[in-house]
Amino acid sequence: MGSKKNVTFSDIAKYTNFSKTTISRYFNNPDSLKLENQQIISDALVKLNYQENKVARILANGKTEFIGIIIPDLYHHYYSEMLSQILSTYETFHYKFLVFIGDKSEKSERLYIQELLAYKIEGLIILSHTIPSVELSTLPIPIVTIEREDKFVCSVNTDNYMGGYQAAGLLARHGCDILIHVNSPSSELVPAHGRLLGFSDFCREHGMKHQVILQEFGHTHETALPLLTSLMEDLARDYAYQKKGVFISNDTDANLLLNLLFRKYGTLPDDWLLVGFDNSPISREAVMSISTIGQQVDKLAYEAVRLLVEQMNERKKRNPVPLKEPVHKIIPPVLFRRDTTEKHGARCRPAN
Amino acid sequence: MGSKKNVTFSDIAKYTNFSKTTISRYFNNPDSLKLENQQIISDALVKLNYQENKVARILANGKTEFIGIIIPDLYHHYYSEMLSQILSTYETFHYKFLVFIGDKSEKSERLYIQELLAYKIEGLIILSHTIPSVELSTLPIPIVTIEREDKFVCSVNTDNYMGGYQAAGLLARHGCDILIHVNSPSSELVPAHGRLLGFSDFCREHGMKHQVILQEFGHTHETALPLLTSLMEDLARDYAYQKKGVFISNDTDANLLLNLLFRKYGTLPDDWLLVGFDNSPISREAVMSISTIGQQVDKLAYEAVRLLVEQMNERKKRNPVPLKEPVHKIIPPVLFRRDTTEKHGARCRPAN
DNA sequence: TTGTACGCGTTATCAC
DNA sequence: GTGATAACGCGTACAA
Numbered sequence: 001m002g003s004k005k006n007v008t009f010s011d012i013a014k015y016t017n018f019s020k021t022t023i024s025r026y027f028n029n030p031d032s033l034k035l036e037n038q039q040i041i042s043d044a045l046v047k048l049n050y051q052e053n054k055v056a057r058i059l060a061n062g063k064t065e066f067i068g069i070i071i072p073d074l075y076h077h078y079y080s081e082m083l084s085q086i087l088s089t090y091e092t093f094h095y096k097f098l099v100f101i102g103d104k105s106e107k108s109e110r111l112y113i114q115e116l117l118a119y120k121i122e123g124l125i126i127l128s129h130t131i132p133s134v135e136l137s138t139l140p141i142p143i144v145t146i147e148r149e150d151k152f153v154c155s156v157n158t159d160n161y162m163g164g165y166q167a168a169g170l171l172a173r174h175g176c177d178i179l180i181h182v183n184s185p186s187s188e189l190v191p192a193h194g195r196l197l198g199f200s201d202f203c204r205e206h207g208m209k210h211q212v213i214l215q216e217f218g219h220t221h222e223t224a225l226p227l228l229t230s231l232m233e234d235l236a237r238d239y240a241y242q243k244k245g246v247f248i249s250n251d252t253d254a255n256l257l258l259n260l261l262f263r264k265y266g267t268l269p270d271d272w273l274l275v276g277f278d279n280s281p282i283s284r285e286a287v288m289s290i291s292t293i294g295q296q297v298d299k300l301a302y303e304a305v306r307l308l309v310e311q312m313n314e315r316k317k318r319n320p321v322p323l324k325e326p327v328h329k330i331i332p333p334v335l336f337r338r339d340t341t342e343k344h345g346a347r348c349r350p351a352n
Numbered sequence: 353m354g355s356k357k358n359v360t361f362s363d364i365a366k367y368t369n370f371s372k373t374t375i376s377r378y379f380n381n382p383d384s385l386k387l388e389n390q391q392i393i394s395d396a397l398v399k400l401n402y403q404e405n406k407v408a409r410i411l412a413n414g415k416t417e418f419i420g421i422i423i424p425d426l427y428h429h430y431y432s433e434m435l436s437q438i439l440s441t442y443e444t445f446h447y448k449f450l451v452f453i454g455d456k457s458e459k460s461e462r463l464y465i466q467e468l469l470a471y472k473i474e475g476l477i478i479l480s481h482t483i484p485s486v487e488l489s490t491l492p493i494p495i496v497t498i499e500r501e502d503k504f505v506c507s508v509n510t511d512n513y514m515g516g517y518q519a520a521g522l523l524a525r526h527g528c529d530i531l532i533h534v535n536s537p538s539s540e541l542v543p544a545h546g547r548l549l550g551f552s553d554f555c556r557e558h559g560m561k562h563q564v565i566l567q568e569f570g571h572t573h574e575t576a577l578p579l580l581t582s583l584m585e586d587l588a589r590d591y592a593y594q595k596k597g598v599f600i601s602n603d604t605d606a607n608l609l610l611n612l613l614f615r616k617y618g619t620l621p622d623d624w625l626l627v628g629f630d631n632s633p634i635s636r637e638a639v640m641s642i643s644t645i646g647q648q649v650d651k652l653a654y655e656a657v658r659l660l661v662e663q664m665n666e667r668k669k670r671n672p673v674p675l676k677e678p679v680h681k682i683i684p685p686v687l688f689r690r691d692t693t694e695k696h697g698a699r700c701r702p703a704n
Numbered sequence: 705t706t707g708t709a710c711g712c713g714t715t716a717t718c719a720c
Numbered sequence: 721g722t723g724a725t726a727a728c729g730c731g732t733a734c735a736a
Contacts, residue, residue, distance in 0.1 A: 010713080018723085019724070021722070022722060023714095025721090027714095032721065032722090051492075055407060055410045055471065055472050055712090056712070057714050058728090059407055059408055059713080059730090060714040060716080073436065074432040074435055074436040075433065080435075081427065084453060087453045098449070100439065118403070118406040119407065221636055252637065259638075282634065285604065285607055287638075360730085362729080371707045374707075377706085384705070408731090409731075411730075411731090412711080412730045
């Protein structure tokens with residue numbers, strides 16, 4: 001008890017008069033031992049207080065069961081929930097996760113990847129945006145990205161186009177005169193850009209008057225507040241007496257706008273409807289619950305890991321058949337109708 | 353290029369006509385080689401495209417540089433920020449983190465610990481509450497807990513007592529007639545219990561009229577809303593015409609109460625003051641910014657890792673001196689004065 | 705300053 | 721069913 005050295009297969013072998021091989025088999029293929037001997041070894045394990053050493057196992061069979069994750073931050077609820085869901089797949093796939101926060105430079109992110117490769121991770125999940133997918137595709141292990149530029153690697157993304165389309169549809173159904181989409185300017189290569197397309201297409205297809213406002217509001221209240229204030233005032237002026245349907249592509253800013261409206265009018269005026277994006281906690285916790293387009297984070301996470309595990313398994317076969325083309329999996333979004341749209345609707349059509 | 357087998361020290365040794373030892377030294381003690389030879393090896397590394405293998409290194413020297421983390425969830429901002437800060441210490445200490453979400457049973461959590469031990473983690477950070485510290489103290493590696501029962505292990509905690517004291521003090525300074533503390537019933541062993549003590553002590557020491565309400569509001573809007581509604585009505589009735597200072601020990605519920613008040617009165621009435629706990633995003637994003645007691649998550653995280661690393665380093669010495677007693681590090685909280693208290697104060701004493 | 709030989713704890717390949 | 725032996729890739733006395 002409390003002896004310095006760890007108990008190894010050798011010790012157990014000596015103690016039980018078996019060979020190391022047999023001990024190994026006890027763990028990896030127990031049925032190949034006779035029941036009687038299984039029991040003997042089993043007893044010895046507790047008697048000697050054996051602690052398994054998977055590092056040695058890795059060295060011997062090359063399987064680390066490690067997956068690396070690089071995620072931009074955990075500040076946004078979207079990311080922390082995603083990480084949570086990814087980690088939860090341990091219950092299913094039994095892969096362990098080495099996690100890095102990659103909100104730094106490209107250089108440091110490459111360092112993270114090198115570190116992960118040094119630990120012989122079998123696959124890598126990337127949510128950060130810094131390293132282009134061409135470069136990722138050159139790595140010697142399977143890669144899956146989530147909601148980022150993914151041209152040359154496998155990915156799992158939300159159907160952002162449908163999300164934008166749904167948001168516009170919801171606002172249109174409530175009889176808005178003008179549909180406004182507020183978004184930060186983004187590359188056409190990132191999936192989130194689809195929201196804009198979906199929104200615009202719906203409006204065009206249905207002959208809706210609409211406007212797209214591309215603006216960066218920054219990451220703090222302090223920067224966002226004045227910008228959103230003037231946005232609100234502009235819209236109120238430009239579209240006075242018109243029913244304004246605003247689709248803001250994140251809940252945080254939607255909430256901010258809602259609060260500004262509340263402070264100005266004491267409530268959400270009847271000629272304002274709001275739809276956010278993400279279904280983050282604030283959309284439920286706001287003064288008035290915010291309608292929003294939610295991503296199915298659990299499914300995104302699960303599919304990402306599944307897609308990765310599939311490829312990792314393929315590589316372990318004697319004749320691995322690598323993918324010819326990167327696979328891009330699409331998960332539909334979910335529309336949450338809440339007070340910032342339904343309150344009005346309920347008033348207009350109480351029967352519905 | 354694309355050859356199946358990995359390049360090893362042997363390959364480099366052959367290629368450069370050095371021995372494996374010299375290659376090893378190049379990595380671990382480069383100054384012991386002459387500059388010229390360092391260059392030769394360096395060139396060979398890129399030529400052969402060597403990828404280091406830390407798994408083999410671990411087996412040889414026993415140092416994994418792994419730290420395990422078990423955290424209850426990432427849904428609460430407090431936990432996700434904590435995890436983020438812990439992971440960020442990679443920049444300082446270069447330890448890698450294996451993360452498990454431990455919101456399950458005691459049994460599954462023990463399994464996580466076994467798995468972590470199998471990967472030879474050098475230390476373990478525990479934020480989940482399921483396994484008592486007596487049991488944790490028997491593990492063969494250093495343990496540090498954060499904000500949980502910690503009698504038999506090292507820990508880092510917020511000075512909850514001071515937090516409760518400060519909250520009461522803030523409300524008292526604003527001339528409240530009655531101070532109310534709302535909290536969920538908790539064991540006296542968990543650090544959070546200190547909030548209650550600090551609050552009560554302040555009130556007693558300063559002869560403030562006060563009431564403590566211990567109630568569980570659950571984890572969803574649906575369960576919390578009716579309970580908080582009746583709480584609000586009870587308080588409004590019991591303390592009509594009195595200035596009510598309410599210290600709710602989490603921001604989510606504080607926000608909910610604020611919203612209820614807003615819906616009822618259209619604003620936060622002058623006879624209501626609110627202080628929350630955690631400084632979570634909602635406290636800033638609410639209709640009216642919520643005064644709150646914040647934990648210094650960055651410091652908690654850093655100190656936890658530092659405390660752990662210290663002990664892990666101690667163990668690597670030839671004559672390790674284990675701690676006689678568990679160390680409990682205390683971090684002061686930070687008071688954020690915001691609109692739910694200062695708005696009133698500003699009105700009463702505009703000069704201040 | 706560099707090399708030899710062995711150990712780390714497991715798995716894989718044979719052979720029996 | 722079970723055992724001997726050689727990997728796996730690197731670190732480290734010890735020797736030179």
